[in-house]
Amino acid sequence: MSSLLDVNGLTMRFGGLLAVNNVALKLNEKEVVSVIGPNGAGKTTVFNCLTGFYKPTAGQILYRGEALQGLAGHQIARKGIVRTFQHVRLFKDMSVIENLLVAQHRHLNTNFLAGLLKTPSFKKSEADALAFAEYWLEKVDLKEFANRKAGNLAYGQQRRLEIARCMVTRPEILMLDEPAAGLNPKETDDLDKLIMDLRDNEGVSVLLIEHDMKLVMGISDRIYVVNQGCPLANGSPEEIRNNPEVIKAYLGEF
Numbered sequence: 731m732s733s734l735l736d737v738n739g740l741t742m743r744f745g746g747l748l749a750v751n752n753v754a755l756k757l758n759e760k761e762v763v764s765v766i767g768p769n770g771a772g773k774t775t776v777f778n779c780l781t782g783f784y785k786p787t788a789g790q791i792l793y794r795g796e797a798l799q800g801l802a803g804h805q806i807a808r809k810g811i812v813r814t815f816q817h818v819r820l821f822k823d824m825s826v827i828e829n830l831l832v833a834q835h836r837h838l839n840t841n842f843l844a845g846l847l848k849t850p851s852f853k854k855s856e857a858d859a860l861a862f863a864e865y866w867l868e869k870v871d872l873k874e875f876a877n878r879k880a881g882n883l884a885y886g887q888q889r890r891l892e893i894a895r896c897m898v899t900r901p902e903i904l905m906l907d908e909p910a911a912g913l914n915p916k917e918t919d920d921l922d923k924l925i926m927d928l929r930d931n932e933g934v935s936v937l938l939i940e941h942d943m944k945l946v947m948g949i950s951d952r953i954y955v956v957n958q959g960c961p962l963a964n965g966s967p968e969e970i971r972n973n974p975e976v977i978k979a980y981l982g983e984f
């Protein structure tokens with residue numbers, strides 16, 4: 731299994747607060763890896779460092795051996811690492827399908843003149859983008875809502891649309907920040923299946939922050955536990971479930 735992401739010594743300081751302290755993490759191809767820990771443990775800060783929203787105070791982030799630390803968010807996204815956020819961030823006044831078309835603008839083989847003249851290559855690239863958007867709408871079970879305003883979808887549907895919007899950019903790594911928060915049991919079950927499908931059939935590696943332990947234990951290949959910014963443990967779901975320190979710091983709460 732080849733390694734996609736190798737993070738070492740990741741540290742993020744906000745003034746006097748050490749939010750992330752010497753965290754190491756590895757993500758291999760076609761893996762689902764979860765980062766868990768109590769509220770305020772530093773999980774989202776780790777995501778923000780990996781995706782270029784924060785410039786880490788120290789540490790190394792290697793993506794296929796290439797250093798990412800210090801790159802801007804859009805540069806990291808272009809390399810194939812995309813994410814969702816704890817709170818839904820869609821273009822709420824656009825339709826569902828438009829959200830997926832806008833996300834693909836970088837893949838459109840176009841320039842201003844080609845668009846103006848509607849050249850054959852422009853039309854082909856537009857048709858491809860539409861077909862790809864439809865493929866992902868089908869996958870996330872939103873095809874019948876293609877023309878609905880994204881802001882008018884139910885919450886669980888908006889969360890699935892966010893995942894589709896990431897996927898139309900053809901990422902290699904998908905990072906999901908608490909995707910099950912606010913979902914009902916059926917929606918969480920659908921999310922569970924979708925994440926496994928991404929890994930098993932779409933060849934994507936998933937890095938997940940999640941508090942829903944049933945979901946985490948069911949789908950993760952490996953789990954990292956952070957506590958007060960520091961790495962506490964890592965291992966298989968079975969190892970984490972039975973780790974006394976993890977139970978004391980976190981799982982005991984459940």
Ligand SMILES: Nc1ncnc2c1ncn2[C@@H]1O[C@H](COP(=O)(O)OP(=O)(O)OP(=O)(O)O)[C@@H](O)[C@H]1O
Nearest residue numbers: 744747749767768769770771772773774775776816
């Ligand atoms: N931009 C910032 N400026 C100052 N402090 C911050 C900033 N971002 C995060 N923090 C602090 O860093 C710590 C870690 O926060 P973070 O959001 O990463 O935790 P988390 O594990 O994701 O928590 P949760 O599970 O509640 O989402 C917290 O004490 C938080 O207040």
